[in-house]
Amino acid sequence: MHQVDCDVDPVYFSELFTYRGAHTNPPSRVGYFIGALAAQDLAKHRSLTELAHMQPNTVRPELAKALDHVRAAFEKNEAGAQR
Numbered sequence: 001m002h003q004v005d006c007d008v009d010p011v012y013f014s015e016l017f018t019y020r021g022a023h024t025n026p027p028s029r030v031g032y033f034i035g036a037l038a039a040q041d042l043a044k045h046r047s048l049t050e051l052a053h054m055q056p057n058t059v060r061p062e063l064a065k066a067l068d069h070v071r072a073a074f075e076k077n078e079a080g081a082q083r
Helices: 010-017 030-042 048-052 056-081
Strands: none
Touching: 010 030, 030 056
């Protein structure tokens, strides 16, 4: 599991969450999509009310696991696409 770092580099943050043109890599605003996938993963085991009331010390490790699941699914999809 990866450590979730709360000290975010503004340049990196900008690359994930702002519009940078139609043909950029990674795509503009991809951070929102990744966040939505992570939230969808978290929602498999918690209600919306539970998610909304999670404390930082609970949400950080759970979010890290969800992001690991998102990454694993992406890597599996990429491996399948290369066949």
